[in-house]
Structure formats: structure tokens, C-alpha cells
Amino acid sequence: MRLNPFGGSRRTQQADAVVTGAGSGIGQAFAIEIGRRGGRVICSDIDAERARETVELVGAAGGKAFDAVCDVSRIEQVTALADTAEQWFGKPADLVVNNAGIGRGGDLIGDAPLPEWHQVLDINLWGVIHGCHVFAPRLRAAGHGALVNVASAAAFGVAPRMAAYNVSKAGVLALSETLAAELSGTGVTVTVLCPTAVKTRILEGVSIGDQAMEEWGDRLLRWTGRPPAAIARTTLDAVDAGQLHVVPQVEAKLIWQSKRLLPGTYTRAAGLLERLVR
Template sequence: MRFDPFRRPGRTDRADAVITGAGSGIGRALALELSRRGGRVVCADIDEDRARATAAAAPGEALGVACDVTDCDRVVALADTARDWFGGEPDIVVNNAGIAQAGSVVGVVPLPEWHRVLDVNLWGVVHGCQVFAPRLRAAGRGAIVNTASAAAFGTAPRMAAYNVSKAGVLALSETLAAELSGTGVTVTAVCPTAVKTNILHSVSFPDASSERLGERLVRWTGRSPDAIARNVLDAVDRGTLYAVPQLEAKAIWHLKRLLPAPYTRMAGLLERLMR
């Protein structure tokens, strides 16, 4: 961990953490940053090789395990593995596993695609909260971090399944934060815009132009996963519910709340102009 004389130690220092989707992107960056801060990390991913690669790259103690977050029994097994390895409940749980979806309008997006996206992005987080929240509540301490997206409130056209899944994660996080108030457990919802990860690899674009547009947005506006990870952990240290790490995400957040109807019309106009 880099020495910063102005940084005060926080709850993310030397914290035991469980992270899903830790094989790449934000999950991997969070695992490595927490390890640099002296913590022990259980790195979970549906791809066990990638989970183990993240654990191997961590400067401190880390364990790589396979976990399919769409199966609640496997999330229970993950929680049990973490408790056994740590010798107690984790300090931080990051429900981060997710996939992307874009390109088609409602009514054209195949129903299996809706189920695929919601199963991972929403039900995966529901399972994580369902399993870990009672354990952390009983321990009287900890933090739950749920990876949502600016898509949760930005609701751009041609991203319906993704938008709905992330809006659900945001609503779940807000509800859980209220339920855990006063228990010693905090909740943070992460709402970035574009991040320079490999998440676009999970997208089945309907045409080449949509794929090029997605790649350009990530390249031009995307922030590094490392920067997002540091922002997220700063929010956890403060006990902040919303981690909105980028300027454009903050602008969308405020614009949508100040001018909801004009914002929606503008989003539709921009989508038509970009076709």
C-alpha cells in the first residue's frame, strides 16, 4: 500500500473481504487494493482460474474460489468457506459479479437475454445480500458493497435489461441500508458510468455499429478499475450509501432528479441521433 500522510486509517484497512466477480475489472481491482491495505481477501468468480489468478496477484493473503452467484446454495457455500478461512465473518462483502447487455429495444430483446442478465446482475446481488446480511447483522459490524451502475438512474435506450437489473440493485441497496441502520453494518451502492473492463465481452450486440459505439464510450469516457476501487473504498470508510465516482455519473444523477421528464426526452433524442 502506498504511504499517504494525509490519509486516515479506515475500516477498509486490514479488512477481511469477500468479493464476487473478482476475476476481472472492478472486482479484481478491489481485491488487490484491499490486499494492499493489509486485508485478507476471498476472490470469487464463476471462472475459478481467473479467481485464482487474482488471488495469486494479491500482495497479501488471498483465496481464489469458484462461485456461480445465480445459485444461492453456492453463495451459501462461499459464505461458509470464507467464515472457515477467516475464522469469523468477513468485514466487507462486495456483490460485484455482473454482465452487460445493450443494443436492442424492449420487445426485441429475447426473453432468454432478460433472464440471463437479471439472473446474474440482480439475483446474484439478492443472493449475496440474502446470505451475508443476517451474518453481518448478527456480528454487529461490517459493510456490504453492491455494484450497481449509473444505468440504474440514467436508463439509456437499448439497455433495458441491464438498466432494470441495476435499478433493482440500487433499490435493494437503499432498502437494505434502511433495514441495517443502527446495526453497525453499512451498505454502499456503486454507480459508475463506463469503466475500462472486459464487461463488453459479455454483450451480444445486434450489429457492428452498436458494438463500435460501446467500445468508443469505454475508451473515451471510461475510468480505470483501480481508480473506481479507491473511490468505492473511500465511500465504505465514510459509511456512504452512494458511491458515484465519475463527473458524468454525478451530472446524470442530478439532471435526472431535477428534470426527470426533459431528461427522458433528451435521452430518446440522443439515441435517435446516434443511430
């Protein structure tokens, strides 16, 4: 018999977990770290081959894993994912990591094509909405568990020329805070992750459309980007502590505090900095 991972303060020990976007980056790091903590993981991704690769990595870390293909923008696929998890675990998942997302940017509002807006919001925001809509009632009914929603410092950093991405992540932050309030006292916690640069594949194959901006972004990733494994460990420790917000990097904390204390000044400075970089 497996130990109940929610019998004590270590919520992520031996958890039965579902991770979306587990084929690479932060999602893959979450799956591996959960496996390392003795958990069983459904590694979900839109790319079947990458999901299988993560399953192998989880196994190598000492965990047990199962791969599943899921397009989080499709509610019926997210529902099927939850059903698959219950069948494999023999009960609802204990831990759900809504991580799947894409990166886009480069155009001003009004120039960015509307199909790009729809694509970003369908995956980054609606994907998390679907995950919360499907899994939150099951966790509430079980009386224990945790949801992790992966947002970004872009949720409050509002960098120019990243409108669709910023809006999607701001929505994830608001959704997470609202859900945390609704689940207060139920035994289910919500944690929202808001990192800055993380060394992932999220921008793989994505053109920002401006060479200076792309070069600046590459430098930022090299200088400040943290490995996904470190972000996953920090976040899961925060889940164990019942923490709502995870702002893991120093620069993310500075943005968070600057925006709260001097919102107008911060916004004007962000616009001026973007013009200087260009």
C-alpha cells in the same frame, strides 16, 4: 492477532473480505486494493482460472487471498461461499463486495429475447440479492461490517436498448437503499457503486447487434472510461466514510442530477440521442 478493522473509521483496513466476480475488472481491482490495505480476500468468480490469477495479484500487492468458484445466481453456491469464508477467516467476513455481473444490450423491449432477460436478471440482480440475503444477517449478528453492491449509472440513466441491464442495476440500487435503511444503527453499512464507463471485460464477447452503437460505445469507453483500480479506491474510501452512494465520474454525476431535476426532459433527450447515434 489481527487488528479489528472496524475499531476505528478505516473500515477497509485489514478487512476480511469476500469479492464476487473477482476474476477481472472492478472485482479484481477491489480484491487487489483490499489486499494492498492489508486485508485477506476470498476471490470468488465463476471462472476458476481467473479467480486464481487474482489471488496471485492480491499476494503481489501484499495481501492474502483464497480462490473460490461461485455462480452467484445459485443461492446454494452463495451460501457455501459464506461458509467457506467463515472457515478460512475463523469468523464471518467483515466486508462483502457483490460485484459479479454481465453486460447485455442492443434490442428494443419486445425484441430482446426473454432468455436474455432471465440471464441478466439472474446474475446482475438475483446475484446481489443472494449476496445480501446470505451475508447481511451474518454481518448484523456480528454487529459490524460493510456491504458493497456494484450497480451502475444505468440504474438511473435508463439508456434505450439496454432494458434488461437497466432494470437489473435499478434493482440493485433500490435493494441497497432498502438494506441501508434496515441496517441503520446496527454497525453495518451499505455502499452502492454507480459508475458509467469503466475499462473492464464486462462486454467481452458481447455483441450489441448494431455497428453504430458498438462503435459509439467503444469511443465512450476510450474517452470517459476510468481504470477499475481508481473506482475501487474511491469506493473503499467511501466505505470508510460510511457513504451510501458512490457516483464516481463527472458524467455519472451529471446524469444523476439531470434525472433528479428534469426526469421527463432527461428521458426524452436520451431517446433522441440514441436515434441520432444510430
